Amino acid sequence: MNIEALLASSIDGLMLGFVYGLAAMGLTLIFGVMKVINLGHGPIIALGMFIVYLVATQLGLNPYLGLVIALLLGLAFGIVVYFLAVHRVINAPELTTLLATFSVNLMIIGVGTVVFTTTPRALAIDLGTWQSGVITVLGTKAVAVVIAVIVTGALYAFLYRTRVGKSIRAVANNRAAAELMGINSTWVLALSFGIGTMLAMISGGLLATLFSFTILSGGIYELKSFVIVVLGGLGNPTGALVGGIVLGLLEGITTIFIPVGWVPVIEYVVFVLIILVRPTGLLGAR
Amino acid sequence: MTTDTSVILDIQDVSKRFGGLLALDRVSFGIEKGEILGLIGPNGAGKTTLFNAINGVYPPTEGHVIFQGQDVTGLPSFKLARMGMARTHQVVRPLSELSVRENVTVGACFGRENLSLDQAGRVADEVLAFVGLAERREMLAGKLNVAQKKRLELARALAARPTLLLLDEVLAGLNPHEVAGMLDVIRQIREQGVTIIMIEHLMHAVMNVSDRVVVLNYGAKIAEGTPTAVSNNQQVIEAYLGDPKVARQFLEEAE
Amino acid sequence: MNLWKQPFLWATLLVILVFALIPIVTGSAALREDWLLILLYLVLASSINIIMGYTGYVSFGHIVYFGIGGYVAFFLIQQAGMHLVFATLIGGLVAVLIAVLIGMPVLRLRGAYFALATIGINEAMRNFVANFEPFGGSVGMFFNYEVYTAYGGAKDALWLAYYGMVVVALAVVATSFFVKKSKFGLGLMAIREDQDVAQVLGIDPARHKVTAYAISAFFPALAGALFFFKNGVIEPGPAFLLHRSIEGLVMVMLGGYGTVLGPIVGAFVYERLRSFLITNPTFSSFHLFIAGLLLLLIVLFVTAGVVGWLRQKSPTLRRVLE
Ligand SMILES: Nc1ncnc2c1ncn2[C@@H]1O[C@H](COP(=O)(O)OP(=O)(O)O)[C@@H](O)[C@H]1O
Ligand SMILES: [Mg+2]
Numbered sequence: 064m065n066i067e068a069l070l071a072s073s074i075d076g077l078m079l080g081f082v083y084g085l086a087a088m089g090l091t092l093i094f095g096v097m098k099v100i101n102l103g104h105g106p107i108i109a110l111g112m113f114i115v116y117l118v119a120t121q122l123g124l125n126p127y128l129g130l131v132i133a134l135l136l137g138l139a140f141g142i143v144v145y146f147l148a149v150h151r152v153i154n155a156p157e158l159t160t161l162l163a164t165f166s167v168n169l170m171i172i173g174v175g176t177v178v179f180t181t182t183p184r185a186l187a188i189d190l191g192t193w194q195s196g197v198i199t200v201l202g203t204k205a206v207a208v209v210i211a212v213i214v215t216g217a218l219y220a221f222l223y224r225t226r227v228g229k230s231i232r233a234v235a236n237n238r239a240a241a242e243l244m245g246i247n248s249t250w251v252l253a254l255s256f257g258i259g260t261m262l263a264m265i266s267g268g269l270l271a272t273l274f275s276f277t278i279l280s281g282g283i284y285e286l287k288s289f290v291i292v293v294l295g296g297l298g299n300p301t302g303a304l305v306g307g308i309v310l311g312l313l314e315g316i317t318t319i320f321i322p323v324g325w326v327p328v329i330e331y332v333v334f335v336l337i338i339l340v341r342p343t344g345l346l347g348a349r
Numbered sequence: 350m351t352t353d354t355s356v357i358l359d360i361q362d363v364s365k366r367f368g369g370l371l372a373l374d375r376v377s378f379g380i381e382k383g384e385i386l387g388l389i390g391p392n393g394a395g396k397t398t399l400f401n402a403i404n405g406v407y408p409p410t411e412g413h414v415i416f417q418g419q420d421v422t423g424l425p426s427f428k429l430a431r432m433g434m435a436r437t438h439q440v441v442r443p444l445s446e447l448s449v450r451e452n453v454t455v456g457a458c459f460g461r462e463n464l465s466l467d468q469a470g471r472v473a474d475e476v477l478a479f480v481g482l483a484e485r486r487e488m489l490a491g492k493l494n495v496a497q498k499k500r501l502e503l504a505r506a507l508a509a510r511p512t513l514l515l516l517d518e519v520l521a522g523l524n525p526h527e528v529a530g531m532l533d534v535i536r537q538i539r540e541q542g543v544t545i546i547m548i549e550h551l552m553h554a555v556m557n558v559s560d561r562v563v564v565l566n567y568g569a570k571i572a573e574g575t576p577t578a579v580s581n582n583q584q585v586i587e588a589y590l591g592d593p594k595v596a597r598q599f600l601e602e603a604e
Numbered sequence: 605m606n607l608w609k610q611p612f613l614w615a616t617l618l619v620i621l622v623f624a625l626i627p628i629v630t631g632s633a634a635l636r637e638d639w640l641l642i643l644l645y646l647v648l649a650s651s652i653n654i655i656m657g658y659t660g661y662v663s664f665g666h667i668v669y670f671g672i673g674g675y676v677a678f679f680l681i682q683q684a685g686m687h688l689v690f691a692t693l694i695g696g697l698v699a700v701l702i703a704v705l706i707g708m709p710v711l712r713l714r715g716a717y718f719a720l721a722t723i724g725i726n727e728a729m730r731n732f733v734a735n736f737e738p739f740g741g742s743v744g745m746f747f748n749y750e751v752y753t754a755y756g757g758a759k760d761a762l763w764l765a766y767y768g769m770v771v772v773a774l775a776v777v778a779t780s781f782f783v784k785k786s787k788f789g790l791g792l793m794a795i796r797e798d799q800d801v802a803q804v805l806g807i808d809p810a811r812h813k814v815t816a817y818a819i820s821a822f823f824p825a826l827a828g829a830l831f832f833f834k835n836g837v838i839e840p841g842p843a844f845l846l847h848r849s850i851e852g853l854v855m856v857m858l859g860g861y862g863t864v865l866g867p868i869v870g871a872f873v874y875e876r877l878r879s880f881l882i883t884n885p886t887f888s889s890f891h892l893f894i895a896g897l898l899l900l901l902i903v904l905f906v907t908a909g910v911v912g913w914l915r916q917k918s919p920t921l922r923r924v925l926e
Contacts (some may be wrong), residue, residue, distance in 0.1 A: 098708025100716050151904050157716040158662045159903055162857065165850060166900035286727060289720060324735045324742070331728030339709050339720045404804065430806030438804075444797035446862075455794045458787050459806030466787045485920075509806065 065201055067197040069319055076315020077308060078204045081211040082269045084307020086284055087291035088218065088300050089262030095298030096235040096255040097153060102164040103144065105285030107169035107260055111267025112276045113175075126186055127273055130210065133268040135259055141260025153252065162244040181211035185275035207269040210235065214265055215304060218258075222300075231255050235298070263288075290334040354418065357382045357544050358403070363412035365395070365402050365568075367525060372398045374569040380561075381515075385535075385545045387576070389552070395568040396548045397439055400515050404436050405429050417512070433461040435511035437502035439456055439518045439548070452490045452501055453477055453508045460509020462501065472508050480504045480534060491539030494570065495541030496527050503531075507538065516540065516547040520554055532558060564588065612926050613781045616865065617774055620646075624770045626764075636766050640834065642875045643773040647827040648848070649855040649867035650776045656853070656914030657861035658789060659813055660796030661711065662719045664849060666824065667725030669699040671843035672729070674824025674832040675739055676903040681833065682745055688755070688764060694828035700818045703832040711810065714799075723846065730844035744839030751836075765834040769827065776823040781864050783819065783926060792816050793862070851878075854899045860909030864926040869910055874898075 086108055094103050101107075111133045118129030119212045148167050152159045190202025222228040233241040242248050267281065274280075291310050295302020312328070317326050358381045365373040372395045380386045388396050402409040403416075408423035415421070421429055423564070435456070444452050450473050456478070457469035464472060476482045480500045485493065490501060499519055506514055507541040511591040520528050532554060539545060539558075549555040555562065556576040564579060572579050579585055624643065627635035648670065656662050668698035677695035680686040686694075710721050783789040791812045794802035799809050808893040832838040851874065859870025877898075881891035906913055915922045 100720065148900055148904075155907075158656075158719070159907070161662065161664070161716065161719055162853065162899060163903045166903065169850075169896025169899065170893050173890055173896055176892070177889040231762065247694050253753040286723075289724070293720070322732070322735070327731040328728055328735065331724045335710070335724040336727065338713060338717050338724070377727060406800065406804070425808075426804045427806050427808045430804060436804060438801070442798055442801045444794050444801065446797055447793055451790065451793075455790055455802070455805050455807070461806075466785075466790065469787070504807065 069316065070321050071198045072315040073312055074198060074200070074315070075204075076311040076313070076318075078200070078208050078311070079273075079314070080308035080311020081208045081304075082266050082273075082307075083284070083287050083291055083311055084304040085211045085214060085269070086263050086266035087288040087295070087303040088215065089259040089266070089308050090285075090288045091292045091295070091300055091303045092262065093256055093259035094292070095300070096231060097149075097252050098157070099149060099153070099160045099164065099256075100157070101256075102161055102285075103167035103171065104263055104288055105281035105283075106168050106175065106278070107137070107140075107263045107281065108267035108270070108284045109175065109276065109278050109281030110140070110171065111264030112271035112280065113179060113184075113278070114264065115268035115271045116186055116276075117177050119186055120331070126188060126268075127206070127210075130265055130268045133264040137261035137264030138257040140264075141257035142253045144260065145256035149256060150249070150253070162178075170219070172278060179278045181277045181279060183275045183277050184271075186271055187306065188272050201273075207273060210269060211266070214262070218262070218300070219277055227251075231258075290330055293334055293337050355381050356415075356418060358546075359413075359415040360399075360403065361413040361415065363399070363402055363409045363414065365398050365407075366410045372568050373402060373409070374567070376565065376568070376570050377412075378563050378570060378573055380544060380546060382512075382544055383542060384560045385539055385547065385558055387555035387562040388546055388548045388565065389550075389555055389562060389579075390565035390571075394565040396565055397517055398568075399565070400436060400517055400546075400548070404434050404515060411544070428458070430460055430509060431463065433509075433512035434515070435460065435500075435513070436511045436515035437506050437508035437517055437519055439521070441495065441498040441502055443490035443493065443498050443501055445489065447490055448486065449482055449488050449490050449493065449501060450474070450477065450486040453504045456505035456508035457510075460511065462510050469508070472510070473504075476504045476508045479507070479537075481530070496523050499523065499531070503534065511543060513544045513546070516545060516549075518548050518550060520549055520551050528554060610781070610785075612864075613778065616777060616781075616868065620773060620777060620868070621770070624773070633762070636763070638879065640766050640769050640831070642872055642878070643769045644827050644831055645852070645855060645871040645875045646773050646868055647769075647776050647823050648695075648852040649859070649871040650780045650864075651823045652849075652852045653784060653856045653861060653863075653867040654780060654792075655817050656786065657856055657863070657866070658792040658796060659816045661813065661817070662853070663722045663817075664853070665722035665724070665846065666820070666852060667845055667849035668726040669703060669728050669821040670824040670828035670831075670848070671726075671733070671840075672699045672702060672828070674828030674838050674843050675733060676825075677829030678745055678832050678838045679739060681751060682747060685754075688761075688768070688830075688833055691897065692768065692826050692833075695829040696822045696825040699821045703818045703821035704814055705784070708816040711813040711817060713743070713888045726773040726844055726846060726849065730840050733844070734840040741839075742840060744837060744843075746837040762834055765830045768830045770832065772823060772826045777864065777868065778821070779819065780867075781926060783816075784864055788812065788815070796862075810914070851895065852870065854895060854902075855908055857902050857907075860911030860913070860915070863909075863911045863915070866909050866911040873910075 090101055090104050093099055114133040114136060115126050115129035118124050118132055136258040144167055148163045149160060150165050188203050190206060192202060195202045222232055230246045230251050233246060234248050238248050287310060291303055291306035294309060295306030314326055317329060359379045361377050362375045363373055364375050370484055376399060390396055403414055405424050405426035413420055413422045416432060416434060453473035453476055454469045456467060456470040457464050477486050482497060482500050482504060482566055485497060493501060503519055520531055523531060535558060559576055562576050562579040563570060564585050571588060572582045572585045624639060627639050652663060652666050673695035677691040680691040680694060681688060682789045706725060713721055733739050736926030739745060747864060752758040752761040756762055791807045794805065795809050795812055796809055803809055854875045855870035856867050858874055859868065878891055881887040881894055908916060911925055915925055
């Protein structure tokens, strides 16, 4: 076994892990606040990819500027989805919200395939590479990690330092009590759904700067997000980041030892096993 | 180890811990066949927890439960149900989307007698008539009012034809008229030879129907004896001091 | 239960049979294709209803058993030259076996965790098959024309697959009915309403759930075997298509979950709507969007589905419709 190849692959996986973690954080935030598993997560990630792509190719702007647009559109889109699809059934059994968010999934994919077709797209961004021995780091990947870290930091600052962020945490803890304290829980829920959607879109946008994609590509990352969220514990944002890094690392390492095709098999088996053994996540519940 | 065949249930040093909270603290007592045992104690004393530990909702942390001469500690509740133990829930739990009759049929089907669906349906009809719910049999259980749901809890348990019946506050929330009706039903159940442990807050009711009373406080048994003896017990009255109304009831009973 | 005094069952089976005879009587291959698909969805929806509608466990990845049945039967027919009927039955039994093994741990999970786990299982299986060389890996397997000669040529073989699907559809409806009317089914519904209470009343939840899950795995596996035999080709993607699973859930919700008739009506309406949309030039690309919209409207406004709604409307209908 070539230790350098292992190192290179691990670093690669580790870096991707930050972007995965960002997507998973969106999923877990929504679950943590309102106990809804957002099955529209994948297509929302794909929308993020397309926003960045369109900003770059159609408007001719810098793709990283597209991320800002993805951020704003993601927030707005999430709030709209919340009111249209989730709000009415927010207190219904889990099945209901699973189906409601899945209907959003179908609708986005339905319209998306018509508008964007399923031809693969790719952005040609060249930020150079950084080389040391066998280790090569793509500039785009390094930037993606930096952005993922900044967004995560901003999320934490928002949740822990601002009034609104504190209301979100209060509602996540105990909605009834938060309402008694005068918090308008409807808006907090809508906003949380918006932020969760926004995080998914940003991570989609970052992925678009790294890989080629179609409207269906979100599915893979949705499933990765599920694995991560289950690793880190449903509803735990820190767990999502750590889980993302762990998953990225695992992917990087395993691809050296086994054929790439088997990696998802292992991922899903691990996913199911973790749900069975520790439904609260390996890091434990908050 | 009990070999006395007249003892249907023997609780031996049962403790239950929830994290840092010791909800049951080495509780021991027995109950004889055909007896009505009143289980009382202030809110949070651990009465419901004791029921859960007896009928296998969760295993006790320590101690043993002997039912009909057999060690049943930690057995899942469905096995106990088949052996003849039935219970009602303090907070009513109807199978909401099933009809009243279906609810009771479930009890009969899977209870001690393991009846077929047809036989169980007939038992359900009898029991529903007995508790006075016959007219509502086709209603969805979720649509009943609280008093009716309490009766449904009881009917479902009775339909299993149990040898031991655990009643968790079946009188709570009923008006005096309904209480009288329910007490009548409970006496008739005993006449059929069913042993009953009843948790109750209405002192006059417990004191009236019970042969014997066990008192829990902070998870521990603080008294056991005839209703009169227990009402005169200083420790029991003190346990209820936080609840002057009940304490006064005791003093009145004691006169 | 007296079999002859079950007008609902006989009427339902008769109606399905009459519809299923249309392609046979007209001899139209196009109609046969249409009805094969409708019956396939009927089988899938009715099976999902047994675990989801009766028992309350939402199996999102239920299509995994369709794929397993399809692959096992296809493999046996192609490699061992086994007859379709036996291969199909073995496919069904393998699915049951796997369902029991998977069900025992997974059915302990509640609510969303169960749903997520079933998605994970389907995806794991799809990726596994895509790497499993005996099953042809990612390109799958296909028949040579000779395979069909054993059945009197391709034309007869396709009709045979259709007859098979009719039988499976009738069987699933009868099973769904008997389960619902049985003591076992009452146990399932008690579990659906409140598992803890069910257990206190004497129901062994694990045994009931695993049995229900195994039954609900059997019929989709048979359907999968017949469907891919008819196609002559099987690939991991179409065999383990998560979307098809979820379309099954949509049909159950549309028709009315927990009823015998609901999934049948749901499958028919949904499949007809879908093919109308797909063949209609203006809507063809929007069929997923419309499926999504439909699902959302049901979830938000008619949770009980068509049949459930009818049953709520009048006590007579509640008695007549199962
Ligand atoms: N599942 C549980 N987890 C943690 N604590 C519990 C649980 N069930 C009961 N308790 C606690 O155990 C104590 C006894 O409760 P309970 O048996 O319901 O009292 P009672 O029925 O006498 O009013 C209470 O302090 C209650 O909060
Ligand atoms: Mg209590």
